[in-house]
Amino acid sequence: xxxxxxxxxxxxxxxxxxxxxxxxxxxxxxxxxxxxxxxxxxxxxxxxxxxxxxxxxxxxxxxxxxxxxxxxxxxxxxxxxxxxxxxxxxxxxxxxxxxxxxxxxxxxxxxxxxxxxxxxxxxxxxxxxxxxxxxxxxxxxxxxxxxxxxxxxxxxxxxxxxxxxxxxxxxxxxxxxxxxxxxxxxxxxxxxxxxxxxxxxxxxxxxxxxxxxxxxxxxxxxxxxxxxxxxxxxxxxxxxxxxxxxxxxxxxxxxxxxxxxxxxxxxxxxxxxxxxxxxxxxxxxxxxxxxxxxxxxxxxxxxxxxxxxxxxxxxxxxxxxxxxxxxxxxxxxxxxxxxxxxxxxxxxxxxxxxxxxxxxxxxxxxxxxxxxxxxxxxxxxxxxxxxxxxxxxxxxxxxxxxxxxxxx
Amino acid sequence: xxxxxxxxxxxxxxxxxxxxxxxxxxxxxxxxxxxxxxxxxxxxxxxxxxxxxxxxxxxxxxxxxxxxxxxxxxxxxxxxxxxxxxxxxxxxxxxxxxxxxxxxxxxxxxxxxxxxxxxxxxxxxxxxxxxxxxxxxxxxxxxxxxxxxxxxxxxxxxxxxxxxxxxxxxxxxxxxxxxxxxxxxxxxxxxxxxxxxxxxxxxxxxxxxxxxxxxxxxxxxxxxxxxxxxxxxxxxxxxxxxxxxxxxxxxxxxxxxxx
Ligand SMILES: Nc1ncnc2c1ncn2[C@@H]1O[C@H](COP(=O)(O)OP(=O)(O)OP(=O)(O)O)[C@@H](O)[C@H]1O
Ligand SMILES: [Mg+2]
Numbered sequence: 001x002x003x004x005x006x007x008x009x010x011x012x013x014x015x016x017x018x019x020x021x022x023x024x025x026x027x028x029x030x031x032x033x034x035x036x037x038x039x040x041x042x043x044x045x046x047x048x049x050x051x052x053x054x055x056x057x058x059x060x061x062x063x064x065x066x067x068x069x070x071x072x073x074x075x076x077x078x079x080x081x082x083x084x085x086x087x088x089x090x091x092x093x094x095x096x097x098x099x100x101x102x103x104x105x106x107x108x109x110x111x112x113x114x115x116x117x118x119x120x121x122x123x124x125x126x127x128x129x130x131x132x133x134x135x136x137x138x139x140x141x142x143x144x145x146x147x148x149x150x151x152x153x154x155x156x157x158x159x160x161x162x163x164x165x166x167x168x169x170x171x172x173x174x175x176x177x178x179x180x181x182x183x184x185x186x187x188x189x190x191x192x193x194x195x196x197x198x199x200x201x202x203x204x205x206x207x208x209x210x211x212x213x214x215x216x217x218x219x220x221x222x223x224x225x226x227x228x229x230x231x232x233x234x235x236x237x238x239x240x241x242x243x244x245x246x247x248x249x250x251x252x253x254x255x256x257x258x259x260x261x262x263x264x265x266x267x268x269x270x271x272x273x274x275x276x277x278x279x280x281x282x283x284x285x286x287x288x289x290x291x292x293x294x295x296x297x298x299x300x301x302x303x304x305x306x307x308x309x310x311x312x313x314x315x316x317x318x319x320x321x322x323x324x325x326x327x328x329x330x331x332x333x334x335x336x337x338x339x340x341x342x343x344x345x346x347x348x349x350x351x352x353x354x355x356x357x358x359x360x361x362x363x364x365x366x367x368x369x370x371x372x373x374x375x376x377x378x379x380x381x382x383x384x385x386x387x388x389x390x391x392x393x394x395x396x397x398x399x400x401x402x403x404x405x406x407x408x
Numbered sequence: 409x410x411x412x413x414x415x416x417x418x419x420x421x422x423x424x425x426x427x428x429x430x431x432x433x434x435x436x437x438x439x440x441x442x443x444x445x446x447x448x449x450x451x452x453x454x455x456x457x458x459x460x461x462x463x464x465x466x467x468x469x470x471x472x473x474x475x476x477x478x479x480x481x482x483x484x485x486x487x488x489x490x491x492x493x494x495x496x497x498x499x500x501x502x503x504x505x506x507x508x509x510x511x512x513x514x515x516x517x518x519x520x521x522x523x524x525x526x527x528x529x530x531x532x533x534x535x536x537x538x539x540x541x542x543x544x545x546x547x548x549x550x551x552x553x554x555x556x557x558x559x560x561x562x563x564x565x566x567x568x569x570x571x572x573x574x575x576x577x578x579x580x581x582x583x584x585x586x587x588x589x590x591x592x593x594x595x596x597x598x599x600x601x602x603x604x605x606x607x608x609x610x611x612x613x614x615x616x617x618x619x620x621x622x623x624x625x626x627x628x629x630x631x632x633x634x635x636x637x638x639x640x641x642x643x644x645x646x647x648x649x650x651x652x653x654x655x656x657x658x659x660x661x662x663x664x665x666x667x
Contacts, residue, residue, distance in 0.1 A: 005530070006521040017509045318505045321466060322519040322569065323494020325487045401466050405505065 007328065011335035014312075021308060022340055028300025029344030029384065030351065032293035033377045037352025037369060039286045042359055045367035047279035053202075054272050060233045061133070062240060063271075064092075064226040064247070065264045084223040084263060088250060092226065095246055098239040100231040101129035104210045106224035108217060112206060113178040114166040121162050122205045123179060125213025126227075131190075133229040141173035141188030149209035152216060156184045160192040161203040180217055184208065240265050290377070297344065298384035305337055305392035316396050317404025330397035337389020338382055345381030349374055411478055413576060413608050414440040414463060419472035421458050421631075432458040433469070434631035440610065445603040447619035448612045449635075450628035456612045457581055459628065463610065464497050464579045465489040477576055494522050498570030500580035504562040506554040512565045513550040516540050519573045526573065540568040544598050560591035567598055578602065580611040584618055596621040597645030621645055 015022045066084045086104060093102040106125040111118060128146045131137055144155045156179070163172050172186045193202040214220055230239045243265060253259045266274075309316070316329055324332075356367040421433040432455045440446055448456050461467035462474060465481055466489070474482040481492055493499075506515045517537035520526055528536065541547050544564040554562050563583060570578055580599070584592035600621060603609045611622065619625050620643035627635030 003521075003527065009530075010521055013510065013514065017507075314505065315507055318507065319518070319522070320490065321464075321493065321499050321505075323490050323522045323573075325490040325522075327487070328490075328522055402461055405466075405501070 007331045007335055010328075011332050011339060014315075014332065015336055015339065021304065025301055025304040025308075025337075026340045026344035026347070028297030029294070029341050029381050030297075030348045032290070032297035033345050033348025033381055034351035034355060035293045036286075036290035036377050037349050037373065038355040038359070039289065040283075040373045041352065041356035041367045041369035042365060043279070043282050043286050044370055044373070045356075045360070045365065047275070047282070048368055049366040050275050050279070051272065054268060054275060060230040060236055061268045062228040062230060062236065062243070063266045064088075064228065064243060065266065066222070066225075066262065067264060083221075084226055085221075086223060088247060089223060089226055091246060091250060092228065092243055096228075096239060096242045098231050098235045098242065099228045101133045101227075101229040103127040103129045103133055103227045104223045104225075105130075105227050106210060106213050106218065106220075108213070110180045110217060112162065112166065113181075114172075114175065117166045119162060119165050121159075123213055123217060124205055124207050125210040125217075125224075126207055127210050129229075130207065130227070133227045136193060137191050138188040139191040140171065141186070143188055143207075144209050149211050152211040153209060154182060154184045154212060154216065155187045156206050156208040157188040157190055158186055159190050159203040159205040159207075161201050162206055163189045179206065179208070182216055236267055236269075240267055294377075294380050294384055297381070298341075298388040301337055301341060301385065302388035302392060305333065305389055306395070309333065309392050309396045312396075313399065313404045313407040316399050317401050317407065320399070320401035321405060326397035329399075330393045333393035333396050334386065334389050337393065338385035341381045341385025341389070342378070345378045348381070349377055352377075412439040413442050413444075413477055414438070415473075415475040416463075417473040419459075419462065419474060420470045421455070421462060421467070422470045431631050433462070436472070436628075436631070436633050438626065438633060438636075440608065442608055443603070443606050445599070445609045445621075445623045446611070447622035447625045447639075448610065448628065449614070449616070449619055449625055452614075454628040455631040456628050458631075460579055460581050460610070460612055463577075464499060465492045490522075491524065494519060494573060495525050496576040498567075498573065498575040498578045500563070500566050500570050500578065500583045502582040502585040504554070504559075504566045504586075506562055506565055506569075508555070509553055511551045511553055512541060512546060512557065512568075513537050515554070515565055516568045516572050518569060523573055537568075537572055540572040541565070543571060543602075544568045558591070559587050560594050563587065563591075563595050564598060567595070567602075571602070575607075577608040577610060580609070582612050582614065584613065584615070592618060593645050600645050617643070 064084065084104075089102060089104045092099055103126050108123050109120060110123050111120050112123075113119075127149055128143070131143050138157060139160075141157070143157055144153065147153075148155050156177070158166075158172055166172065166177060167175070172189055175186050176183050177186060178184070190203070190207070208217075228239065228243070230236050244261070247253075247263050248255065248261065251262055253261060255261075319329060319332075353369055356369060359365050360367040416436060416438045419433050419436040419438075420431070423430040423432055434455075436455075436459065448459065450456050458467070462469050465476075465484070468484075468489075469482050472482065473480060476492065476496065481489070484492065506512075507518070513534065514537075517533050520528060520533045520536060526533075526536070538547065538550060541550055544567050546561060546564055546568065549557065549561065552561075554565070557565065563586075567578075567583075570580075578599070583599075584595055587595060596618065599609050599611065603623075609622075611618075613619055620639055620641070622639055623642060624638050625635070626633060
């Protein structure tokens with residue numbers, strides 16, 4: 001066999017002789033790998049973020065939703081005749097001793113106005129234990145009281161984003177804002193939660209007493225959701241079972257007769273699992289896209305290599321005339337394909353990391369590129385080079401030297 | 409060293425194209441000794457290039473025997489012929505066939521990259537290529553690409569490339585076909601010099617005055633050898649007098665410096 005260093009020399013010189021062609025050959029791989037790295041980085045970042053957000057809620061956290069879950073897992077009956085009532089909330093609070101904190105919860109989106117500032121945000125109604133359940137404290141002023149809730153007082157607590165949007169650096173506590181044109185007195189500002197959940201800014205919210213939001217803003221009787229903090233982590237399952245039994249009894253659901261629950265309890269663990277499942281679906285999707293773009297990149301390489309073999313017929317003839325064997329020619333073209341693919345892979349990785357850090361910076365989207373993804377992208381591009389470089393290389397090596405020399 | 413370098417017996421090469429058969433070589437027998445300078449002549453289509461391709465191990469005869477330096481090479485496979493070409497044959501083509509956008513030095517180095525005889529270091533390869541370029545008087549132009557060289561200079565680079573592996577025979581198929589007569593003379597001067605140093609040279613030409621630079625002229629017609637005569641008055645290159653008719657070309661060039 002001809003010396004490896006000679007084959008490399010030959011291949012690198014041939015690539016250097018036509019840099020534009022080399023770049024074009026690698027372009028498909030560059031774009032493919034950049035796509036892979038960027039999308040996976042962004043997807044992975046979102047997954048990690050969601051998970052850590054969910055974890056930060058604590059593992060002893062339960063949410064009770066109205067609605068049924070069909071056997072396929074889809075939710076139905078949402079908000080129709082299956083409702084959670086305020087009596088359900090009271091019942092849980094009084095009859096489930098392991099439920100340390102319970103809060104009815106309701107949520108809507110509305111315009112908030114202060115002076116000439118105008119902002120559309122999420123309005124959450126909660127009860128007095130809300131900060132304890134969410135482990136989210138008030139930074140300025142204070143949270144509203146139980147009396148405020150019972151009286152449906154028009155008071156509210158602002159998330160950091162809303163506070164700075166409406167008030168800039170001024171102190172909002174004691175000021176009056178309008179939510180859906182109703183004046184609300186600001187009694188406190190929540191501490192910044194930072195980060196975002198599924199790309200949403202958690203601080204972009206206003207918390208008001210549950211009764212106020214239900215009656216004055218939404219005009220409904222239904223409880224949106226019940227939040228429960230369990231006294232300790234190992235009691236989560238028992239609490240879930242107790243609430244289930246209680247609500248079945250209260251809603252007169254006979255499981256034995258085949259009736260479905262008209263509520264659904266999600267524990268933190270289940271939510272984490274759910275988020276993981278979603279992330280996995282996302283991952284499969286991203287990797288499929290990645291695979292297709294690498295395939296397209298590979299076909300690009302093959303395409304240009306084939307053209308290049310035809311274009312370089314004379315060169316191949318000369319090489320054969322001076323003693324290159326078929327194997328030498330094949331090795332040269334294969335090395336060219338692999339080097340271009342790997343080069344494309346490296347540039348693609350750099351580009352992908354660049355794109356995702358831009359996204360991280362300007363879209364405030366958390367990103368994270370797992371090293372395995374980088375390694376895989378690199379490996380795949382080399383593999384693509386070998387796979388799609390092989391046929392053109394074989395074709396080149398089988399040329400007849402006399403005909404190749406005569407080729408115009 | 410009486411053994412001939414090339415010994416050919418009853419060589420046939422038949423191209424079959426559908427119904428028709430072309431007998432490009434039709435029973436050629438010939439022997440060429442070490443250090444000979446042979447010109448191959450004959451009308452177009454008489455089989456000169458076919459003969460050269462077989463002698464150069466680019467092609468195989470349909471029948472007959474071809475013994476190169478005592479080894480029967482008439483039935484070797486592709487890879488074995490590639491080895492022989494790298495080792496024993498130096499080709500010079502009418503259209504130079506240098507790699508474009510590649511320096512003269514790298515063009516000359518090329519056969520060394522495929523060599524199994526000379527397993528040289530990178531530096532050794534370059535040094536050898538440089539020496540070969542010096543041999544054809546182009547040491548200073550080592551970094552020029554073919555586009556930056558005149559036709560005659562390109563052909564000299566091609567000769568250096570043919571030389572670099574120290575082949576047994578130099579084969580040239582109409583090496584002066586694309587050159588004017590002054591440049592042709594420069595190129596023939598190099599062939600004569602190489603021949604004087606003991607190399608075997610076989611050269612195809614259409615032009616009788618080019619054939620006069622050789623020592624022996626063989627002629628083909630319809631695939632057969634019809635003439636084999638020594639050159640009586642050998643023409644010596646480098647003495648082309650000023651009155652020689654110069655074909656329209658790039659104009660007079662400063663004479664090249666030969667080391
Ligand atoms: N690949 C081929 N297929 C079919 N016929 C061929 C092939 N190569 C050469 N021939 C035929 O063989 C004969 C000899 O061709 P060759 O090229 O050896 O002639 P030549 O003497 O070199 O001519 P020229 O002086 O024009 O170069 C011609 O009739 C040619 O048409
Ligand atoms: Mg010919």
